[in-house]
Amino acid sequence: MKTLPESILEHSRRLPEGGLLSAKEFLHLGSRAAVDQALSRLAKAGKLIRASRGLYLAAITDQGRYVTPAMEKVVSALASKNQEDIVLDGARSAKMLGLSVQVPSGDAFLTSGRARTLQVGEVTAEIKHAPRWMLALGSTTAGAVIRALAWLGERRIGEVMETLRIQLTPIDWQALSSVRSLLPSWMALAIGREVG
Numbered sequence: 001m002k003t004l005p006e007s008i009l010e011h012s013r014r015l016p017e018g019g020l021l022s023a024k025e026f027l028h029l030g031s032r033a034a035v036d037q038a039l040s041r042l043a044k045a046g047k048l049i050r051a052s053r054g055l056y057l058a059a060i061t062d063q064g065r066y067v068t069p070a071m072e073k074v075v076s077a078l079a080s081k082n083q084e085d086i087v088l089d090g091a092r093s094a095k096m097l098g099l100s101v102q103v104p105s106g107d108a109f110l111t112s113g114r115a116r117t118l119q120v121g122e123v124t125a126e127i128k129h130a131p132r133w134m135l136a137l138g139s140t141t142a143g144a145v146i147r148a149l150a151w152l153g154e155r156r157i158g159e160v161m162e163t164l165r166i167q168l169t170p171i172d173w174q175a176l177s178s179v180r181s182l183l184p185s186w187m188a189l190a191i192g193r194e195v196g
Contacts, residue, residue, distance in 0.1 A: 012058035018073025068121030084113035090151025142175035
C-alpha cells in the first residue's frame, strides 16, 4: 500500500502542466492534518510547488531537473478548479491590443472570485476581484477591449476608438454591442457610436 506522500505525488504526475492540488482532494487518504503535513513536506523537498495558501502544483521535470510551470497555465487551472473567470487585467489587455506601449511589470489578472496572490517559482501574479462588467465576454478580443478601455479611461476614448475601428472584426463589435447595458455609460456610448 502506498504512503500518503506517494499517493499525492502519483496524482500530481497525472495532472497537466500547471494543474493544482489541494488538501481536500486527499482527505479520503488521511486526516486533514496529515494531508496538510504531507503537502508541506513535499513542497519543502521540491517535489511540489506551493502556489498560495492551500494550493500546490507539481514541479515539471525537464532533463532531470525540476522547473516551474508557466503562470498562464497555473491561472487557467485555478479558474477551472474553482469555476471562476480569470482574465488579463486592463493594462495587459491594452498592451496586447496595441493600445498602450507601456510594459506592465509582473503578472496581473482579474477574477470573479476572491483576490489572491500566486507565487510560482520567481513569478508572482496578483489576482484581483473585478466587477462583473469587466469580466463580460471573458478572454475574447472583445472582452480584452472592455478591460483595456476601463484601464485607459474615458479621457482617451476618442483616440482609442480610432485604433479599434480598424483592428476589430464585425463579430467583435457585435459582441461589444451585446453587453453595452452592463458597461459604464461613457463606454457604452462610445461603442454604440461605432456600432451605430
